[in-house]
Amino acid sequence: MDFERLVNLTEQRVKDFHEMQNLGVHTNNGEFIPAGVHYPPITHYPKIDYDEMFKGYKISDDGFTDVYVHIPFCQSKCIFCHYPSRYNSTDEEKDKYLEALEKEMHIYKNVLGGSIKPRAILIGGGTPTDLTLKQLSLFLEFFTANCDMSAMRQFNYDVSPSTLIGKDGIGRLKLLKEFGVNRLTIGIQSLNDEILNLMNRAHNKREALESIKNSLDMGFQTNIEFIYGHPGQTLKNWYEDLKQIVELGTEEIQFYRLKIEAYGDQQGSIKYYKTHNPTKMPSPEDTMRMKQMVFDYLKEYGYTENLRRVFTKKKSYISLYAYNQCCMLYDQIGLGLTAFSSLRNRFVLNTPDFNEYYERINNGLLPFNRGYVRNSEAQQRWAAILPLKNYFIRKQHYKKVTGINIENSIIYPVIQKLKEYDLVVEDDKTIKLTEKGGFFSDEVVGLFYDTKFIPKEKSYFNNGPLNPYTLNEK
Ligand SMILES: C[S@@+](CC[C@H](N)C(=O)[O-])C[C@H]1O[C@@H](n2cnc3c(N)ncnc32)[C@H](O)[C@@H]1O
Ligand code: SF4
Numbered sequence: 001m002d003f004e005r006l007v008n009l010t011e012q013r014v015k016d017f018h019e020m021q022n023l024g025v026h027t028n029n030g031e032f033i034p035a036g037v038h039y040p041p042i043t044h045y046p047k048i049d050y051d052e053m054f055k056g057y058k059i060s061d062d063g064f065t066d067v068y069v070h071i072p073f074c075q076s077k078c079i080f081c082h083y084p085s086r087y088n089s090t091d092e093e094k095d096k097y098l099e100a101l102e103k104e105m106h107i108y109k110n111v112l113g114g115s116i117k118p119r120a121i122l123i124g125g126g127t128p129t130d131l132t133l134k135q136l137s138l139f140l141e142f143f144t145a146n147c148d149m150s151a152m153r154q155f156n157y158d159v160s161p162s163t164l165i166g167k168d169g170i171g172r173l174k175l176l177k178e179f180g181v182n183r184l185t186i187g188i189q190s191l192n193d194e195i196l197n198l199m200n201r202a203h204n205k206r207e208a209l210e211s212i213k214n215s216l217d218m219g220f221q222t223n224i225e226f227i228y229g230h231p232g233q234t235l236k237n238w239y240e241d242l243k244q245i246v247e248l249g250t251e252e253i254q255f256y257r258l259k260i261e262a263y264g265d266q267q268g269s270i271k272y273y274k275t276h277n278p279t280k281m282p283s284p285e286d287t288m289r290m291k292q293m294v295f296d297y298l299k300e301y302g303y304t305e306n307l308r309r310v311f312t313k314k315k316s317y318i319s320l321y322a323y324n325q326c327c328m329l330y331d332q333i334g335l336g337l338t339a340f341s342s343l344r345n346r347f348v349l350n351t352p353d354f355n356e357y358y359e360r361i362n363n364g365l366l367p368f369n370r371g372y373v374r375n376s377e378a379q380q381r382w383a384a385i386l387p388l389k390n391y392f393i394r395k396q397h398y399k400k401v402t403g404i405n406i407e408n409s410i411i412y413p414v415i416q417k418l419k420e421y422d423l424v425v426e427d428d429k430t431i432k433l434t435e436k437g438g439f440f441s442d443e444v445v446g447l448f449y450d451t452k453f454i455p456k457e458k459s460y461f462n463n464g465p466l467n468p469y470t471l472n473e474k
Contacts, residue, residue: 010289017288024467027460030284035446036389039382040453045370067118070336071128075202080270082262084338085126100361105146120154120321129163140179154320156183161203161211185223195232223252229287231280246301251317308390326390346373380409389445392432
């Protein structure tokens, strides 16, 4: 499809965006507030001790938990990144961290009654391949030895391109393969060298393409990630990226709208950049256009949005780890600095401080320092937010997770209201976002937040019928 036609197709979405602002769904200044990974947001978690955190918790009868491991090292710090990571760490620092991680696995195993049994695994960061070959091998060895891998179906690694190229890159890929890793998510972010440079990425376009080729050649299911709405992007250079992206032959492509404000504890430098370079930022309208261009352009190449913001040719290519987390709401444990565990009705959050992390582990304790046990009302909101945003709500499943029928839940009046505005549809078994609701999924599920957890004040939203404060006032 040519550029003019693609851009013409975005007009309706821009109108929808203005409608969302008028209704009070989208912020009136166009600022993006992501919603739905954690509910309540992690900035609201109080300090909590072990007994309080695990009181009444028992692992599910089948003993499964998915597993996330955080390796907090990177080669450079990207300007858009709010993830906790250290760059340019020494090999000694990394050795020390891996040693602590192994001990943490032993402690967690005991807490879970003797074994860690994952269905799906995600090793992320940071850049979990920003390790020497020896360190990577050591990690994979103790990690797989400490898990019961008999039911493991998907072993994911979140990687960045610079660690997958050249001789060492091939060496790392071989190791991953040897230990059963079957799916890679590579953070490409952009195929434009000027923008990659502005992002302070550790790779350029040529290296990005080499990493994708290496991953595909070695038989990994390959997912690539991009950001839109970033400084330096225009409709035209975004179109140039899209044309190349669809030709890369990866199973999956993911698109993230740039988040400027931190949604966790750490603020990336992009906020400072925006304040000092406002003219470099694409307008909210152009950002909406970039998003709609993804849908229209990728459709022609057989890619469909099969999980929110995830485009695949086959449904089965989506991440099982993400599906289990967002749609099934299964238990998952998090290991490593800042990792979180989601255990039925609670979140456990590991410390972001290296010293505290080492100290707790050396004392035989899990390294968390904050957490949140949801009461029934918070559980009803959480169990709607994640599946609705990413997939859809199955009423029977909702009842299993919350103990109540969704028709009697605290959020049902909001669902009724959203139906009036063509954002949600309901039948006797499911509740789903419409196409328009799905396009504004973060904002729509943000309407299920208790007013005390809405990240921005009331004045950020027009006083329309779907203002999140008005909707949720008790
Ligand atoms: C865990 S992160 C980083 C993965 C890996 N370290 C990398 O940089 O390639 C996963 C993805 O989130 C997206 N992301 C990170 N920060 C973002 C931000 N501020 N706004 C939007 N997307 C972001 C990026 O596409 C990134 O690849
Ligand atoms: S985006 Fe990835 S590579 Fe860049 S600093 Fe964040 S975690 Fe590291």
